[in-house]
Amino acid sequence: MITPRSEPGSADPAARGAVLRAAALRIADEVLFPAAADVDRTGVVPASHWQALSEAGLYGIAAPAEAGGPGLDFAEVTEILEVLLSGCLATAFTWLQHHGVVISLARSANTHLRDELLGATVRGELRAGVAYAGVVPTPPRMRASREDGRWVLSGDAPFVSGWGVVDLLQISARDTDTDDVVSAVLPMPELVDPRGNIRVTPIDLSAASGTSTVSLHIDELPVSDAQVVSRVGLADFFAGQNVGIRLNGTLPLGLVRRCTAVLDTTGHSREARRLRERADVARLALDDALPDAAALLAARADAAGLALDAAAALVAASGGRALVRGADSERLFREASFVLVAASRPELKDALLQRFSDSR
Numbered sequence: 001m002i003t004p005r006s007e008p009g010s011a012d013p014a015a016r017g018a019v020l021r022a023a024a025l026r027i028a029d030e031v032l033f034p035a036a037a038d039v040d041r042t043g044v045v046p047a048s049h050w051q052a053l054s055e056a057g058l059y060g061i062a063a064p065a066e067a068g069g070p071g072l073d074f075a076e077v078t079e080i081l082e083v084l085l086s087g088c089l090a091t092a093f094t095w096l097q098h099h100g101v102v103i104s105l106a107r108s109a110n111t112h113l114r115d116e117l118l119g120a121t122v123r124g125e126l127r128a129g130v131a132y133a134g135v136v137p138t139p140p141r142m143r144a145s146r147e148d149g150r151w152v153l154s155g156d157a158p159f160v161s162g163w164g165v166v167d168l169l170q171i172s173a174r175d176t177d178t179d180d181v182v183s184a185v186l187p188m189p190e191l192v193d194p195r196g197n198i199r200v201t202p203i204d205l206s207a208a209s210g211t212s213t214v215s216l217h218i219d220e221l222p223v224s225d226a227q228v229v230s231r232v233g234l235a236d237f238f239a240g241q242n243v244g245i246r247l248n249g250t251l252p253l254g255l256v257r258r259c260t261a262v263l264d265t266t267g268h269s270r271e272a273r274r275l276r277e278r279a280d281v282a283r284l285a286l287d288d289a290l291p292d293a294a295a296l297l298a299a300r301a302d303a304a305g306l307a308l309d310a311a312a313a314l315v316a317a318s319g320g321r322a323l324v325r326g327a328d329s330e331r332l333f334r335e336a337s338f339v340l341v342a343a344s345r346p347e348l349k350d351a352l353l354q355r356f357s358d359s360r
Helices: 013-042 047-055 074-085 089-107 111-123 234-248 250-265 269-288 293-323 328-341 346-357
Strands: 128-131 142-147 150-160 168-175 181-187 198-202 214-223 228-232
Touching: 013 047, 013 074, 013 089, 013 328, 047 089, 074 089, 074 234, 074 250, 089 111, 089 128, 089 168, 089 181, 089 228, 089 234, 089 250, 089 328, 128 150, 150 168, 150 181, 228 234, 234 250, 234 293, 250 269, 250 293, 250 328, 269 293, 293 328, 293 346
Parallel strands: 128 168, 142 168
Antiparallel strands: 142 150, 150 214, 168 181, 181 228, 198 214
16 A cells, blocks of 8 residues: 555544645645746656655545555645646646546456556656546547457547656547547557657647647557457546546636735735635535536636636736746746636636626
8 A cells, every 4th residue: 555655554534634735725826836837838747846746645535545555635635736737737647647547447347457557656656647528528529449359539629738758648438329428548658659659749828838838639549358458438527537637626726826915925814815715615515416427517617707807816916926937926827827727618718708708
């Protein structure tokens, strides 16, 4: 069982959670945030960031105890995500994708794949990313067909973070015959191959460029059954997406955490306190809406709007300094726009459009 490095052998779930939270706070404030401006300027996350997260046991926070994880409850996981997202959006957003793969492996009926990869992903020895946006729209952008006893993937994955950083990528596609969602976990060397199955186009992001985000065009990429982590019906896939949407709801709340912390240091504690109160309401709304996809997306939209409010408040408090490239307030305001659209859905886009145009 993985345990925090500072408290080896602890069997108390509450103690493990407290140590992991303390580690996340330390890393966010002492490692990630002090380097966030450089990461934004260079578009490169230092390898030491990934090492710090691994050494603290933070790659395995979503894994249950029986899978070698700390057995945290959902609220503990989301709090740690918020904390780290408040440190460096590029680092934490890339790291956040990893947990979806950990969860997939922990639940997989493919025992060989689970045994081969789960322990290393929980420990952070293997880092993982995801590419499932291609199955969300109808018709899907990514398809899987059954040919000669294997799967063949073709289509587009429009927004894949961690390219060149992660070791594994989980790609999801819709079966052309059944519309089931087939997900495979593939090692990066198979995706960077000389056969030309995959065309990679870097995306020049205005914020969080350190996520190393690309779009992928896949042309008949063969995938063996041994690499398939799951196959589920489309309805079950979308039902399972609520957890992912809730986890992505930590993006705006993490940004609010950092904006309010900076407001505190600049003598605007009253405004910071009010924003934190609003964040508490937004967090509760996200938690309460978890079983209801429509309500969850509405709550996610409200949280994203709050993040923009917090960033705007920081810009107003900073004055002219917020116009200087590289200033914390300038960067955080750009990151608020990233939060508005990252991991989005058409319903979320519509809710935000109505909110900002006052057309609800």
